[in-house]
Amino acid sequence: MTGWGAHLADQTASGLWDLSLAPQHINMLELEAVSLGLRAFLPLLGGSHVQVHTDNTTVAAYINRQGGTRSQKLSESACRLLVWCSSHNILLSAKYLKGTLNVLADALSRGDKVLHSEWTLSHQALDRLWVQVDKPCIDLFATRFSTRLPLFVSPFPDPLAWAVNALDLDWTNLQAYAFPPFCLLGKVVRKVDLEKPALVLVAPLWPSQHWYPDLLRLAVRPPIPLGVRRGDLLQPRSGVPHENPQALQLHGWILSESLCVVPGPRPQL
Template identity: 40%
Template sequence: MIAVFLALKHFLQDLSGHHVLIRTDNTTVVSYINHQGGLRSRLLCNLASHILLWAQGKLLSVKAAYILGHLNVGADALSRQSARPGEWKLHTEVVELIWKTYGRAQVDLFATEESTQCPLWYSLEHPAPLGLDAMLQTWPRLLLYAFPPVSLLPGVLEKVCQERVDLILVPPYWPTRIWFADLISLFHGSPMELPLRQDLLSQAGGTILHPRPEMWKLWAWPLRGQGSYSFVETILQSRDPSTRKLYMYKWKLFATWCGQRNMDPVQSPISFVLQFLQEKFSEGLTPSTLKVYIAAISAYHNPVGGSSVGRDPLVICFLRGALRLRPAVRTKTLTWDLAIVLQGLAEAPFEPIEEVSDTFLTLKTVFLSAISSLKRTGDLEAMSVAPSCLEFAPGMIKAFLHTRPGHITLEAFCPPPFINPDQERRNLLCPVRALDAYVHRAALWRKTDQLFVCYGSPRRGGPASKQRMSKWVVEAISLAYKAVGHPCPLAICAHSTRGMAASKALMSGVSLDDICGAAGWSSQHTFIRFYNLDVNYTPGALVLQDNSQAFEDTA
């Protein structure tokens, strides 16, 4: 009853001097208005009388009529103060223009009985002629149509590529979004910009219109799941595949969080983003992890005020506050000693290298590659055995590994011929020797050009992820300690190999510029602030070449 009164007052300027018919799905309201009151509820009787007295002199008459609840979807949605995100329907005239250009689609992948544009459709609710949730189904070999929520676009494009179907997709024209490169790789024909009109997007049978359809910049794209454009691979390299995978995972978490609050994640206000970040911060996440969430949200979110979410002043202030409340703690010492690890790698079960198991050969090669190159496991993941990416110098004195975007050079450690048995023993720690043995051994089970591959079932021969290689580095350190009879150190971090190697190289007289160049750091400040360790009093003081004396002392 109060909603009826507020609606009459709000639209009084348009209703004044007219006969007014109120349509509601509440039979009690209909009865009290038409009978000018009632006997069962004094409150409702007073409200009905108040409405009728207020309408005198303003409206010619007031009458109420009952409407079935399932037909009153527009008012129901507006009473919740927001339309349902992802449920917008294109105007039928615009859809007919799409059919005229690309052909009439037979299946709508994301629809309801009320919003479908095709005779067959998938839906999240019944009825669903082809099944529930299109993302879990095998799509038919027909011309498909999809106007999905923006948060589902990466998954839709991936499924188009995997199932090799023909699809008319209607996404926003946002070329800076992370999924746009995939869209370009799949389009087959010419995309079409949809004509802008006030009723372009609607819900509830056209009773709710989108307030700002121009912000979407909708285009229709004919896609085919078999791209054939030479420039596609270049575009896809704008972001590393692992970065895209990480961003998609973080975005899905944010999209799920928004969905639980009936909010469109693509258009969510900054206040929602900050609330999400605050919840993650309260769960114990560090500011650096929050930065990853912000980068992922910025990659998918609609620009706010002409700029990305990450450049919003409030988001920047939030990160500064989070860093003050939870400052990063940088350790200056490590729990493991390089000299002990190198001693362990020169003994069983890591030697003799021609007879060790695939497991120990892999662990030793990955560790020596990481410690001698100053690279992250993500850089090791990018290494390849392709002829253009891996090259051994004559005499096995060097190995050149070309990766994106630069290259890695591994220097041999005491290569043959050996002058004395001491040199032969130190050569057991040579990364080039280990790499050569690994490449020839792994060729027996390799299924990919990636340098480091899994050695155990069921992924034997498949590419090893950077997370798996990080575990290998930690395992190599632990097993090396065990090999020399020392207890395994605690809290080992694979990333610590960069700080350890760089700090020991600095002690041996290598210039900061050379260290930063090898590690890929843009400035010396990065090394000084994040990677410089106190290694003055550790048993080992040099890296590989200059570690021989420390190695002899601990042997």
């Protein structure tokens, strides 16, 4: 409810809401964000078919159906937007994009708010890991701002990304690094078990979690403590550090025998 954000290729636009818009329903604000984004990028869009990706299903439907029957106000606003697009020779359509994949626009709209899916480790913290294992070249869960390796897989479409949505990729025989949001760790561990990539995973030492026994079973050596201190875990765009990174007990987990590692015993359940 603070502001709006949009991106097109490597261009971004954002702003705070006018106070007169603050009481509006969230659907109206989402549609207004689409309108402001299109206007911001107008010099790049004239004469084009533009597909807007939005994490609001209602707004996507009202754009694609050229209005709707549930909200007269929203329908009128959608029609005004489509008329504006037509006047600039823009053919507009919309596609729903899950909020978890809408990371950059979300960050732009929230200003200095902390995004829990956007923590990244400093290069200094990762150097403690790379001295013990070969550094891969692909960062599976990153944006152009948070990546720590030459290639990265973005959660949203990005022309700079090697691929989009890591969980949709086939990880078989892939050599990569992953520091996923903690809420995805269960899916990541299951995918490693099924597809057997050569993966360096950063995850907490949390024995009470349901995925922890499987993670221990997949590890080829004891987890490597990263000794993360304040300033080592931060938000990539704002540089805001995590308040208590030591409490997360972040470790590096080596999940393949094919990775070159310092010899050590296998972890025990």
